[in-house]
Amino acid sequence: MAAETPKITALTPAQAAKILAAAGSRRITEVMVRADIEAGAPTNANGTVNLVHYAAWLAREAAHGG
Numbered sequence: 001m002a003a004e005t006p007k008i009t010a011l012t013p014a015q016a017a018k019i020l021a022a023a024g025s026r027r028i029t030e031v032m033v034r035a036d037i038e039a040g041a042p043t044n045a046n047g048t049v050n051l052v053h054y055a056a057w058l059a060r061e062a063a064h065g066g
Contacts, residue, residue, distance in 0.1 A: 008051040009044075013037065016049045 006015045013033040020028045033054075037043055042053045 010048040011051055012048060016051055016054060
């Protein structure tokens with residue numbers, strides 16, 4: 001049985017880190033995603049990450065020198 005494709009609106013921190021690391025040139029790990037969550041990055045009620053909301057949060061943080 002093939003693995004289910006993750007939904008970009010409900011990723012675990014590990015899945016989000018893997019996708020972001022594959023998509024860009026910057027290093028990102030699950031630990032870094034979890035640190036962002038602790039710093040206020042948005043999550044769904046079940047603790048998963050919406051990649052669109054997380055990317056917007058990262059952009060906002062970068063714009064404000066965070």
